[in-house]
Amino acid sequence: MTKIAFIGLGNMGSGMCANLCKAGHEVRAYDLSAEAVAKAAERGAKAAASLADAVEGAEVVISMLPAGKHVLAVYFGPGGVADAVAPGTLFIDCSTIAVDDARTAAGKADEGGFLMVDAPVSGGTAGAEAGTLTFMVGGPDAAFDKAKPLLDIMGKNVFHAGGSGNGQAAKIANNMLLGISMIGTCEAFNLAEKLGLDAQTFFNISSVSSGQCWSMTSYCPAPGPVPTAPSNRDYKPGFAVAMMHKDLALAMEAAKASGAAVKLGEMAERLYDDLIARGHADLDFSGVMKDLKGGL
Incomplete structure (x- = not known):
């Protein structure tokens, strides 16, 4: 003990x-x-x-x-x-x-x-x-x-x-990737729907194809395919927009200090910053999907 x-x-x-x-x-x-x-x-x-x-x-x-x-x-x-x-x-x-x-x-x-x-x-x-x-x-x-x-x-x-510090380096790089991939996953589901595919059909296809990622298979931002995902609770977190933005801000700070190019990371940080500015800090970070569909 x-x-x-x-x-x-x-x-x-x-x-x-x-x-x-x-x-x-x-x-x-x-x-x-x-x-x-x-x-x-x-x-x-x-x-x-x-x-x-x-x-x-x-x-x-x-x-x-x-x-x-x-x-x-x-x-x-x-x-x-x-x-x-x-x-x-x-x-x-x-x-x-x-x-x-x-x-x-x-x-x-x-x-x-x-x-x-x-x-x-x-x-x-x-x-x-x-x-x-x-x-x-x-x-x-x-x-x-x-x-x-x-x-x-x-x-x-x-x-x-x-x-020392390498644990933090791994965490912020991982979460920058998560933030970027979630935005991409949301956009893909939204595009598929606009083109006539329902969420479950697109999930069935993409989850076993080259677009497969954790943001899709474990935390799907479209309601339906992953019952435990926040998308099925009106995007109640989960992992809040404010927390994702914090991690992205840390990643941008580290990137600037180290001279690393993170163009998609910068775009993701701005997107989550905009959600906060519009009063959605407590939304789950997969709520980008709701925003794309005009629900915010």
């Missing part, structure tokens, strides 16, 4: 925390939302009244936070995790943040004598609940080896992407 502090109990963190509890670990859970903490306690965690309370005696600290500034503040700000735990403690940050922020955090952890990995995830809330997430992990071998048994509880696929 490992003593774990879990910080950040939102849509993703809540399921991840619950799976660690199910596996028999002692988990102290903390979030700014008292309601989220109470729900974590109902699922087996020990409710923590503060960050300091959560990390007291922790061997491992796991976090799922909104942005890099939150990660740096929680771990290394005044009264943060690094001030309260023993050297050698393992930090596993599962947030999706800028590559540079992840590398800054890793440097600070190393200076303090801590082990740290950046371990962003793919798989959405369903994967978090089911323990089938994909983890893309950046950090030293020793830190990865220590983190992997816990990541295996929360996920089905755990990849060591290389040094």
Whole structure:
């Protein structure tokens, strides 16, 4: 049994925390939302009244936070995790943040004598609940080896992407591809419909042809073919437009810093930015389909 502090109990963190509890670990859970903490306690965690309370005696600290500034503040700000735990403690940050922020955090952890990995995830809330997430992990071998048994509880696929920050690099490149492919999938279904093909017929053909992709077969943006997809719940997320835009913005920032050409990524970022500007931040990112059909 490992003593774990879990910080950040939102849509993703809540399921991840619950799976660690199910596996028999002692988990102290903390979030700014008292309601989220109470729900974590109902699922087996020990409710923590503060960050300091959560990390007291922790061997491992796991976090799922909104942005890099939150990660740096929680771990290394005044009264943060690094001030309260023993050297050698393992930090596993599962947030999706800028590559540079992840590398800054890793440097600070190393200076303090801590082990740290950046371990962003793919798989959405369903994967978090089911323990089938994909983890893309950046950090030293020793830190990865220590983190992997816990990541295996929360996920089905755990990849060591290389040094610190490489987990974030993998995540934002993957999600840029996802954003682009979802827009293309929406446009293809819309075109097929305009030309007289119903969604199921086009799905049956394209899902076993060269246009096949995850956005089609697992998360189809056209209502009908994939019953579990948000398209069958009027595009209730799922993975919200605001979250996709955040990841695309991180990808554009990284592309600019590295000199990578990402023309389709730039177009995708602008499209999701426009949806936010029109008041659709909480729509599922596959809601591009609804917009193409004039439903927004």
